[in-house]
Amino acid sequence: MPRGHKMRAIVQDAYGSSSVLRLGDIDRPEIAANEVLVEVVAAGMDRGTWHSMAGKPYLMRIMGFGFRRPKNRVPGLDVSGTVVAVGPEVSRFKPGDEVFGMSRGAFAEYAAVREDKLAHKPANLSFEQAAVVPISAGTAIQGLRDSGHIEPGQKVLIIGASGGVGTYAVQLAKAFGAEVTGVSSTAKVELIRSIGADRVVDYTRDDYLDGSNQYDLILDIGGNNSLSRLRRVLTPKGTLVIVGGEEGGSVTGGFGRQISALLVSMFVSQRLTMLASKERFTDLEALRPFLEDNQVTPVIDRTYSLAEVPNAMRHLEAGLAKGKIAIAIQLRSTGVETPKTKVHT
Numbered sequence: 001m002p003r004g005h006k007m008r009a010i011v012q013d014a015y016g017s018s019s020v021l022r023l024g025d026i027d028r029p030e031i032a033a034n035e036v037l038v039e040v041v042a043a044g045m046d047r048g049t050w051h052s053m054a055g056k057p058y059l060m061r062i063m064g065f066g067f068r069r070p071k072n073r074v075p076g077l078d079v080s081g082t083v084v085a086v087g088p089e090v091s092r093f094k095p096g097d098e099v100f101g102m103s104r105g106a107f108a109e110y111a112a113v114r115e116d117k118l119a120h121k122p123a124n125l126s127f128e129q130a131a132v133v134p135i136s137a138g139t140a141i142q143g144l145r146d147s148g149h150i151e152p153g154q155k156v157l158i159i160g161a162s163g164g165v166g167t168y169a170v171q172l173a174k175a176f177g178a179e180v181t182g183v184s185s186t187a188k189v190e191l192i193r194s195i196g197a198d199r200v201v202d203y204t205r206d207d208y209l210d211g212s213n214q215y216d217l218i219l220d221i222g223g224n225n226s227l228s229r230l231r232r233v234l235t236p237k238g239t240l241v242i243v244g245g246e247e248g249g250s251v252t253g254g255f256g257r258q259i260s261a262l263l264v265s266m267f268v269s270q271r272l273t274m275l276a277s278k279e280r281f282t283d284l285e286a287l288r289p290f291l292e293d294n295q296v297t298p299v300i301d302r303t304y305s306l307a308e309v310p311n312a313m314r315h316l317e318a319g320l321a322k323g324k325i326a327i328a329i330q331l332r333s334t335g336v337e338t339p340k341t342k343v344h345t
């Protein structure tokens with residue numbers, strides 16, 4: 001049980017490697033009028049959390065994350081748990097509600113979450129499953145639906161299909177009626193097949209941009225390919241959505257390639273665009289029917305305890321995770337539901 005108003009949390013006072021993450025005893029967060037206090041049952045780990053830990057690309061430091069050290073001492077973005085208190089402006093939640101959403105400080109026993117970033121947890125998902133949905137699945141649905149304008153019958157290429165965003169993108173693209181090709185490394189080919197991709201290309205063996213296949217939509221989540229190579233496999237009216245990739249350098253993280261895409265797009269018949277995903281509960285509500293119908297199932301590689309967060313971060317950093325990593329924070333007497341996750345080893 002929590003001690004007074006103290007809580008256990010992962011604390012980070014400097015940017016750096018996973019060694020900057022330590023387990024500490026700190027005050028519970030105060031909530032603002034539009035916020036909800038969540039007793040955290042599980043949290044999700046994603047690449048964004050790694051970027052906040054490392055302070056890279058450096059561009060993010062001048063974009064408000066903290067110049068010399070992180071403004072936010074407790075890492076972790078994705079959260080699921082139970083509401084224990086609500087601010088006076090909150091109308092959609094009450095104490096006892098089971099919820100999931102995007103917070104600042106998920107690697108803790110309690111997290112303050114804005115009402116507009118929170119939704120009720122789908123009843124068929126365990127807390128661990130719900131905790132790995134918000135950022136990655138939210139990015140996937142925004143990339144395919146809002147930026148990609150995906151349509152049934154389209155041929156869709158997902159580069160980075162085996163990661164956090166990619167495993168949702170494959171399943172969502174199939175649910176939207178597309179014919180899906182996923183790209184991954186050798187060890188993750190079977191995973192991508194198992195979540196429904198029509199075709200899988202192992203990028204360590206085959207060149208998926210050699211021009212032998214054309215796509216109506218490319219979701220570019222990894223690999224840092226040049227625009228000219230990507231355009232070669234895009235149909236004349238096709239759409240490229242650049243979501244991310246870790247090979248763009250420490251300063252801008254590949255932002256230059258995204259800006260180039262927007263510029264080139266003005267002069268060619270193809271639509272080349274980028275995604276800057278938004279954190280909002282409306283995407284969680286849009287995902288709900290897919291999750292409840294099991295058209296989209298969170299892929300959890302491993303679940304770690306709160307104290308094991310530095311190990312979990314090293315696993316992510318090494319590129320070993322298949323899908324998502326969950327952090328189990330509270331095991332309460334009411335019991336966390338038995339996870340129904342697919343475990344991929």
Ligand SMILES: NC(=O)c1ccc[n+]([C@@H]2O[C@H](COP(=O)([O-])OP(=O)(O)OC[C@H]3O[C@@H](n4cnc5c(N)ncnc54)[C@H](OP(=O)(O)O)[C@@H]3O)[C@@H](O)[C@H]2O)c1
Nearest residue numbers: 047160162163164165184185222223243244245275276277
């Ligand atoms: N634009 C936005 O708003 C937004 C939002 C969320 C995330 N992102 C960014 O999107 C990227 C992916 O995020 P994530 O959470 O999905 O990360 P992740 O779980 O670490 O997945 C990374 C993916 O990239 C693939 N990959 C790595 N090297 C590759 C290569 N040389 N060629 C092809 N694929 C390669 C990996 O495949 P293998 O493991 O099989 O090698 C894996 O599928 C990150 O850069 C993240 O910062 C952007």
